[in-house]
Amino acid sequence: MLSRYLPILEWGRTYNRSILTNDLMAAVIVTIMLIPQSLAYALLAGLPPVVGLYASILPLVLYAIFGTSRTLAVGPVAVVSLMTASAAGAVAAQGTAEYLEAAITLAMLSGVMLAILGLLRAGFLANLLSHPVISGFITASGILIATSQLKHILGITAGGDNWPSMLGSLASSFTETNPWTLAIGIPATIFLFWVRKGAKPALQRLGLPARAADMTAKAGPVVAVALTIMAAIALDLGDKGVKLVGAIPQGLPPFALPSTDLSLIQQLWVPALLISIIGFVESVSVAQTLAAKRRQRIEPDQELIGLGAANIASAFSGGYPVTGGFARSAVNFDAGAETPAAGAFTAVGIALATLFLTPLLFSLPIATLAATIIVAVLSLVDMKTPGQLWRYSKADFAAHVATIAVTLIAGVELGVITGVAVGLLLYLYRASRPHAAIVGRVPETEHFRNVERHSVFTVPHVLSIRIDEALTYLNARWLEEYVLERVAERPELRHVILMCSAVNEIDASGLESLEAINHRLGDGGIGLHLSEVKGPVMDRLKRTHFLDELNGKVFLSQDRAFAEVSKDNGEPPPPVDHYLARGMI
Amino acid sequence: MLSRYLPILEWGRTYNRSILTNDLMAAVIVTIMLIPQSLAYALLAGLPPVVGLYASILPLVLYAIFGTSRTLAVGPVAVVSLMTASAAGAVAAQGTAEYLEAAITLAMLSGVMLAILGLLRAGFLANLLSHPVISGFITASGILIATSQLKHILGITAGGDNWPSMLGSLASSFTETNPWTLAIGIPATIFLFWVRKGAKPALQRLGLPARAADMTAKAGPVVAVALTIMAAIALDLGDKGVKLVGAIPQGLPPFALPSTDLSLIQQLWVPALLISIIGFVESVSVAQTLAAKRRQRIEPDQELIGLGAANIASAFSGGYPVTGGFARSAVNFDAGAETPAAGAFTAVGIALATLFLTPLLFSLPIATLAATIIVAVLSLVDMKTPGQLWRYSKADFAAHVATIAVTLIAGVELGVITGVAVGLLLYLYRASRPHAAIVGRVPETEHFRNVERHSVFTVPHVLSIRIDEALTYLNARWLEEYVLERVAERPELRHVILMCSAVNEIDASGLESLEAINHRLGDGGIGLHLSEVKGPVMDRLKRTHFLDELNGKVFLSQDRAFAEVSKDNGEPPPPVDHYLARGMI
Structure with missing residues (x-):
């Protein structure tokens, strides 16, 4: 009974030296990958980069205690970061203390909601999101995220909270493009695309075994970070108008208190619920895929509790909403992680980074982080699904296209709601005319x-x-x-x-x-x-x-x-x- | 094709003298019943009594053209009147021009929504309201309505927009009870209860044939109206603090224009949608029951268009939301109505009443109308269903009880929404675990x-x-x-x-x-x-x-x-x- 709510009691019992070695190895690789990614996603969420690091420490430890997946890696992810930016942006301006407070409160609300849904065994609610709706939402989010980062590649100021207004804003400031920023952003983007597709075969041709080549290629973003930091220092790019990350507070996450302001909670509970559900669905899909590969099982209701605990921990340590991410979990899995302890070790790695590494990141160009995000999210954009759905099921096609269109035009929250509503209405229509x-x-x-x-x-x-x-x-x-x-x-x-x-x-x-x-x-x-x-x-x-x-x-x-x-x-x-x-x- | 959208072309073709006689006969009986009922429901909706008469003229004609039920009688009904009071009361105070405008706008919005749903053939949406939810909603509405009318029986001023606050308000003003009003209200209530249960057997014992006894009993409210008017005049009750209907504008309904104020429409569209769906479900249930008795059929999607046209007509003639009512339709059916022409003839009857009868109603005590409402709605309160549901299906019981509780405590709109949401969640829960x-x-x-x-x-x-x-x-x-x-x-x-x-x-x-x-x-x-x-x-x-x-x-x-x-x-x-x-x- 107790081990149902505390899966750590289950796997902890058989923990041994060989598992420890594998988990430590995976943790090192994931840590190296997570540092630039955490900074980048915090940027996407409109938050100071260090918040991304904070969100990658305590949540991992809590998930390791309460989660049922052996290999899921929890932390900031692209879609949830975009949703956080949209929700916090509705109550405060980016860069203000209120904005950060809203993000922390979102993590708290989302954590509490997830935990309650888990205790109510309400994991079935995630069924409301059909595959076509999720895939449409992720495609549209990918487009929105990539577009939102273009300004950092161009080195201009642009805004917009939907796709048409983003494009308009980019077009109107296009002439102010900073050539030095562009000179960092374009090569970084091309390099990262190459790392994703071409680095592994190239390394293999150089004689590396397949698995080592794969792991080395995963460190590509760290190479991009290192090279552009060096370029920024050598060419003094900060003085030439290239935006840099700047001073990151050094030290472990502070103890933060989420807001208890009722009117703020009233404004944030709907987005927090949507973040919870989207985050849960993304996380469970990843966890299930990985678990099946090793014939393991995950328990969706307990996953809600695990993710809930992770988000509450994120809120109390100054972070923002987190969930299980696909890329990092796949790396964790491929690197040989065997138990959630790998996640706890990763947390130690990130904590060490916040203690000792942040000064090195002072000269990191924002454009490099933007390139990391763009390359990561463009792989989310799925051009094949609409055609397949059109041929297979007009109803599913309608839900898919409605989700994409509304997400692009009216934002992530209305996009998800529309997708769920269209799917449900079509379902109820058919259910009202049975065979x-x-x-x-x-x-x-x-x-x-x-x-x-x-x-x-x-x-x-x-x-x-x-x-x-x-x-x-x-x-x-x-x-x-x-x-x-x-x-x-x-x-x-x-x-x-x-x-x-x-x-x-x-x-x-x-x-x-x-x-x-x-x-x-x-x-x-x-x-x-x-x-x-x-x-x-x-x-x-x-x-x-x-x-x-x-x-x-x-x-x-x-x-x-x-x-x-x-x-x-x-x-x-x-x-x-x-x-x-x-x-x- | 044309006769699908204009059912009058269908039945009008075979119209003859014998059908005309039956329809006229039914129209006279329904008119007599409708006059006090229309005044009473307008009172319940917080509107001037004459608005109830306006809502009983043009809408009936339009339904006769577009509706598919042969015997449905359209007009103001108790539950929709209560919902109108709740929605209009949220934007303006009773008795103001803005309140009346809100009620007219509700009719317009509801009419347009119903017509659009009909053209989209979206009648299936009514399926979202399960039997337990509808029955819970009607029981709770009956309790709310009866309680809201107690103040008129007692002759006091009381408010409250939910059951606990209504009871509290009644209790605090209880000592101000006007004895003369009570002396009208209590006997009227007792008389009307007796009319409903005991008048028919009593008249039969006096030698009337069963059908005539039944029809005469239906005129009971008219007798109560006449007797209390005479009492009010003879005893000069108006000067003794008994509230009377007072001057009713004489003449046909005015041409009214619903508001085009966007902010008003924004406030009213949700209640208008709920009124539309509740009204549609009530009306279709009545129409289907009656149609089945004569092996006729109704067409739910065309019913939406018929009710839509009726509500638009109500708005343009200064009325408020209408739908097919159970009591009046049953009387129409029993009185031998054969086609919707009976409804059109009833409209003529009510129009004549607004032209010539309204001065007679000057001295009608409000308490009499309140008694009419109380007796009508208490028959809606269903005490047996909860027990039956508990034994048969815990899920349906939960939806039923949740609807009753939320309707009583938080009002009609949240009540319906809760019922639909609980029903849907339980359905989705089961659907996610199929056999x-x-x-x-x-x-x-x-x-x-x-x-x-x-x-x-x-x-x-x-x-x-x-x-x-x-x-x-x-x-x-x-x-x-x-x-x-x-x-x-x-x-x-x-x-x-x-x-x-x-x-x-x-x-x-x-x-x-x-x-x-x-x-x-x-x-x-x-x-x-x-x-x-x-x-x-x-x-x-x-x-x-x-x-x-x-x-x-x-x-x-x-x-x-x-x-x-x-x-x-x-x-x-x-x-x-x-x-x-x-x-x-």
């Missing part, structure tokens, strides 16, 4: 099949309807209409059999519709029978008066039901030859 | 049944899973978890067969999950096969690369799939005797 079929008996068998697809035997005074869906409030009205219309078409009808083999549930609204159907059929002298009602469904029906009032019977099998009520006209059904001779079957 | 079963072959048949419920034949290296639900984004994550967990439990597994006989749809998220399952099983050397895939589902799968990448086959029947893949271990399945002898089946 049902009129069935007849396949000759000389006990099987009943759709009369429109098979040659089957029916009699005019009996109507057998197979309902292929649970009877719930979403389709209760449909059920009444469907049955009563079919009945209205058949004046000679004396019996209706509802074949319930696929009815997994009947809720109170479905029951009321059945009662209404029973009542109306009874008025017209028509019997209503049920067949193949599932055990649990029948148990609940027995607790009501429905079965007493049913003007018909409940049969165990459709075959028995049909045999009995079709005898009602006094004649037994004719032999199969009768129908064969008439070309009816 | 699936591991199946095996029933010996010596081709049937496959749940291994937990039947004695069936399985082989250890083949796992057959029957999925009893469409694969959609709501359960896509579940599918992956379910299949991979079952696989992880069985190290000797070599084949998985997904039996898709109940899978009516696979959306893009479901497809991605299948691809992920295929990929992961492939990594472990396990084949993935599908059986009994439905035709339309297969057609769509063929448009993707999934079938090319599937590391297994698609079989027409589960039996063939099982027979083929279970041969994979080189041995044919042993004869049935083998299992019988070992007590395995």
Whole structure:
């Protein structure tokens, strides 16, 4: 029981020296990768770079205690950083103390919400985000993020909180481009693209084994950081208008208190909820993918608690919302991490960096960080999905495109909400028109099949309807209409059999519709029978008066039901030859 | 085509003298009933009484042209009046011109929304309101309405916009009760209760035939109105502190223009949408019940257009939101109305009343109208449903009770929203955990049944899973978890067969999950096969690369799939005797 809420008790028991070595090795590699990434994502969130480092220390330790994934690496990620910038930007200006306070409060709110959802075992809420909505949201976020960083590559000041206004703002300040900044930004971007695609094969050609080549290529951003720092110092770029990171406070994260200002919380709770859900979905997808590769399991409800604890820790140590990121988790996994202890060791690495490394970063050009972000997020933009969805499912295509369009035009929050709403509306539309079929008996068998697809035997005074869906409030009205219309078409009808083999549930609204159907059929002298009602469904029906009032019977099998009520006209059904001779079957 | 949007063209063609007589007859009875009711509901909505009459003229004519129900009677109703009071009260004080303008604007917005939903054929949205939510909402509204009218019976001033505050306000002004008002209010209430329950048998005992007794009893409120007017004049109650209706403007409805003030529209659109949906659901339920009794049909999407036209007409003639009401429609039906023309004739009756009758109503005590409302709405309060729901379905009970509680405590709008949200969350929770079963072959048949419920034949290296639900984004994550967990439990597994006989749809998220399952099983050397895939589902799968990448086959029947893949271990399945002898089946 305790180890369900504290997975560390589980894996900690079998921890040994060989696992320790692997975890330490992975932690070193992830730390090297995380330092520039944390600075860059803090920049994207509109926060001082050091906040990115703060968000990469305590949260990792807390996730290591509460999380269920062995290899997930928690910290700042691109999409959540963008959402933080959007939410905090709505209540304060970037660079102010209020802005930082809003970011810290977002982490706190998000952490509390995640933890509560986890305790309520409400991980299923993440299902509301369908694959097409998530993929549309991530594509649009990638475009927004890359566009927002162009100003740092050009060395200009530009704003805009949606794509059209960003492009307009860039276009109007384009002439003020700083050539020195551009001279850093363009080569850095090209270098990082090459590192991503071409570095590994090049290193292998130089004789490195595949895995070492891969790990070395992952250190590419650190090389870009080192080279551009050197260039900035050598050429004195700070004086030539190139923006540098500047002084980063040295030392461990401060103890921070999130705001308890109710009006701020009122403004931030909706974005915090969206950040929580998006962050959770991203994290769980990554964790599940990695877990499956090693035949491990993750527990989504406990993941909520793990991420909740990580975010609360982030808030108390001056950080901002964090979640499990894809790139860093993949590196952690590939580097051989075996347990969440690797994350705790990474935290130690980052803490050491905040203690000793920050002075070295003084001359790091912001353009280098922007290049890191652009290269990372452009891989998120997915151009193939819209075409695939269009061919496969128009409804999913609609949800995907609506999410992209609204995210680009109206921002990340409305984008997610629109995607969820469109997906849900299309789902409810389909759910309100479920599948049902009129069935007849396949000759000389006990099987009943759709009369429109098979040659089957029916009699005019009996109507057998197979309902292929649970009877719930979403389709209760449909059920009444469907049955009563079919009945209205058949004046000679004396019996209706509802074949319930696929009815997994009947809720109170479905029951009321059945009662209404029973009542109306009874008025017209028509019997209503049920067949193949599932055990649990029948148990609940027995607790009501429905079965007493049913003007018909409940049969165990459709075959028995049909045999009995079709005898009602006094004649037994004719032999199969009768129908064969008439070309009816 | 034209007659789909103008149902009048349909029934107007066969209109004749005998139908005319019946319609006229019904119109007279409904008019007599409607006059006090319209005044009372306007009072409940916080509007001048004459607005209730205005809302009972043009809307009826427009519904007669566009509506599909033969017998629905449109006009002000209790719940919508309460919702109007709540929405208009949020933007202006009762009695001001702004309040009236808000009510008119609500009618306009609601009319436009209903018409648009109708043109979009979005009647399915009404499905979001389950029976337990509607019934909870109506019960709570009945309690709120009755409580809000107590002050008129007592002759005191009291306020409050939720139940606790209403009760508190009543309690604090209780001592100011006006005895003369009470002397009108209490007997009127008792008389009207008696009219509802005891008048018909009493009149029958006096020798009236059943139908005439019923119709006469329906005129009870008119008797109460007449008697209390006479009492007020004779005893000069107006001077004794009894509030009277007072001067009602004489004449036909004025031409009114709804507000085009954008900030007002921004404040009112959410309540207008809720009024539209609640009004639509109430109206369609009534119309469907009545139509079924005469084996007629209504067309929900066209009903939206009919109610939309009625509300737009109400706005332009100084009225407020209207819908089809239960009581008046039942009277119309019982009185023998055959076509919507009866509604148009009723409109003429009410118009005549506004021209000639209003001076007679000067001395009508408000307490009489309050008594009319209380007696009408207390029949809406349903005490039996909670117990029934508790026994039948805890989820439906939760939605019902949440709706009642929130409506009483936080008002009608939040009440409806809560009910819909709770219902939807519980639905989504269940939808995210659909039913699936591991199946095996029933010996010596081709049937496959749940291994937990039947004695069936399985082989250890083949796992057959029957999925009893469409694969959609709501359960896509579940599918992956379910299949991979079952696989992880069985190290000797070599084949998985997904039996898709109940899978009516696979959306893009479901497809991605299948691809992920295929990929992961492939990594472990396990084949993935599908059986009994439905035709339309297969057609769509063929448009993707999934079938090319599937590391297994698609079989027409589960039996063939099982027979083929279970041969994979080189041995044919042993004869049935083998299992019988070992007590395995």
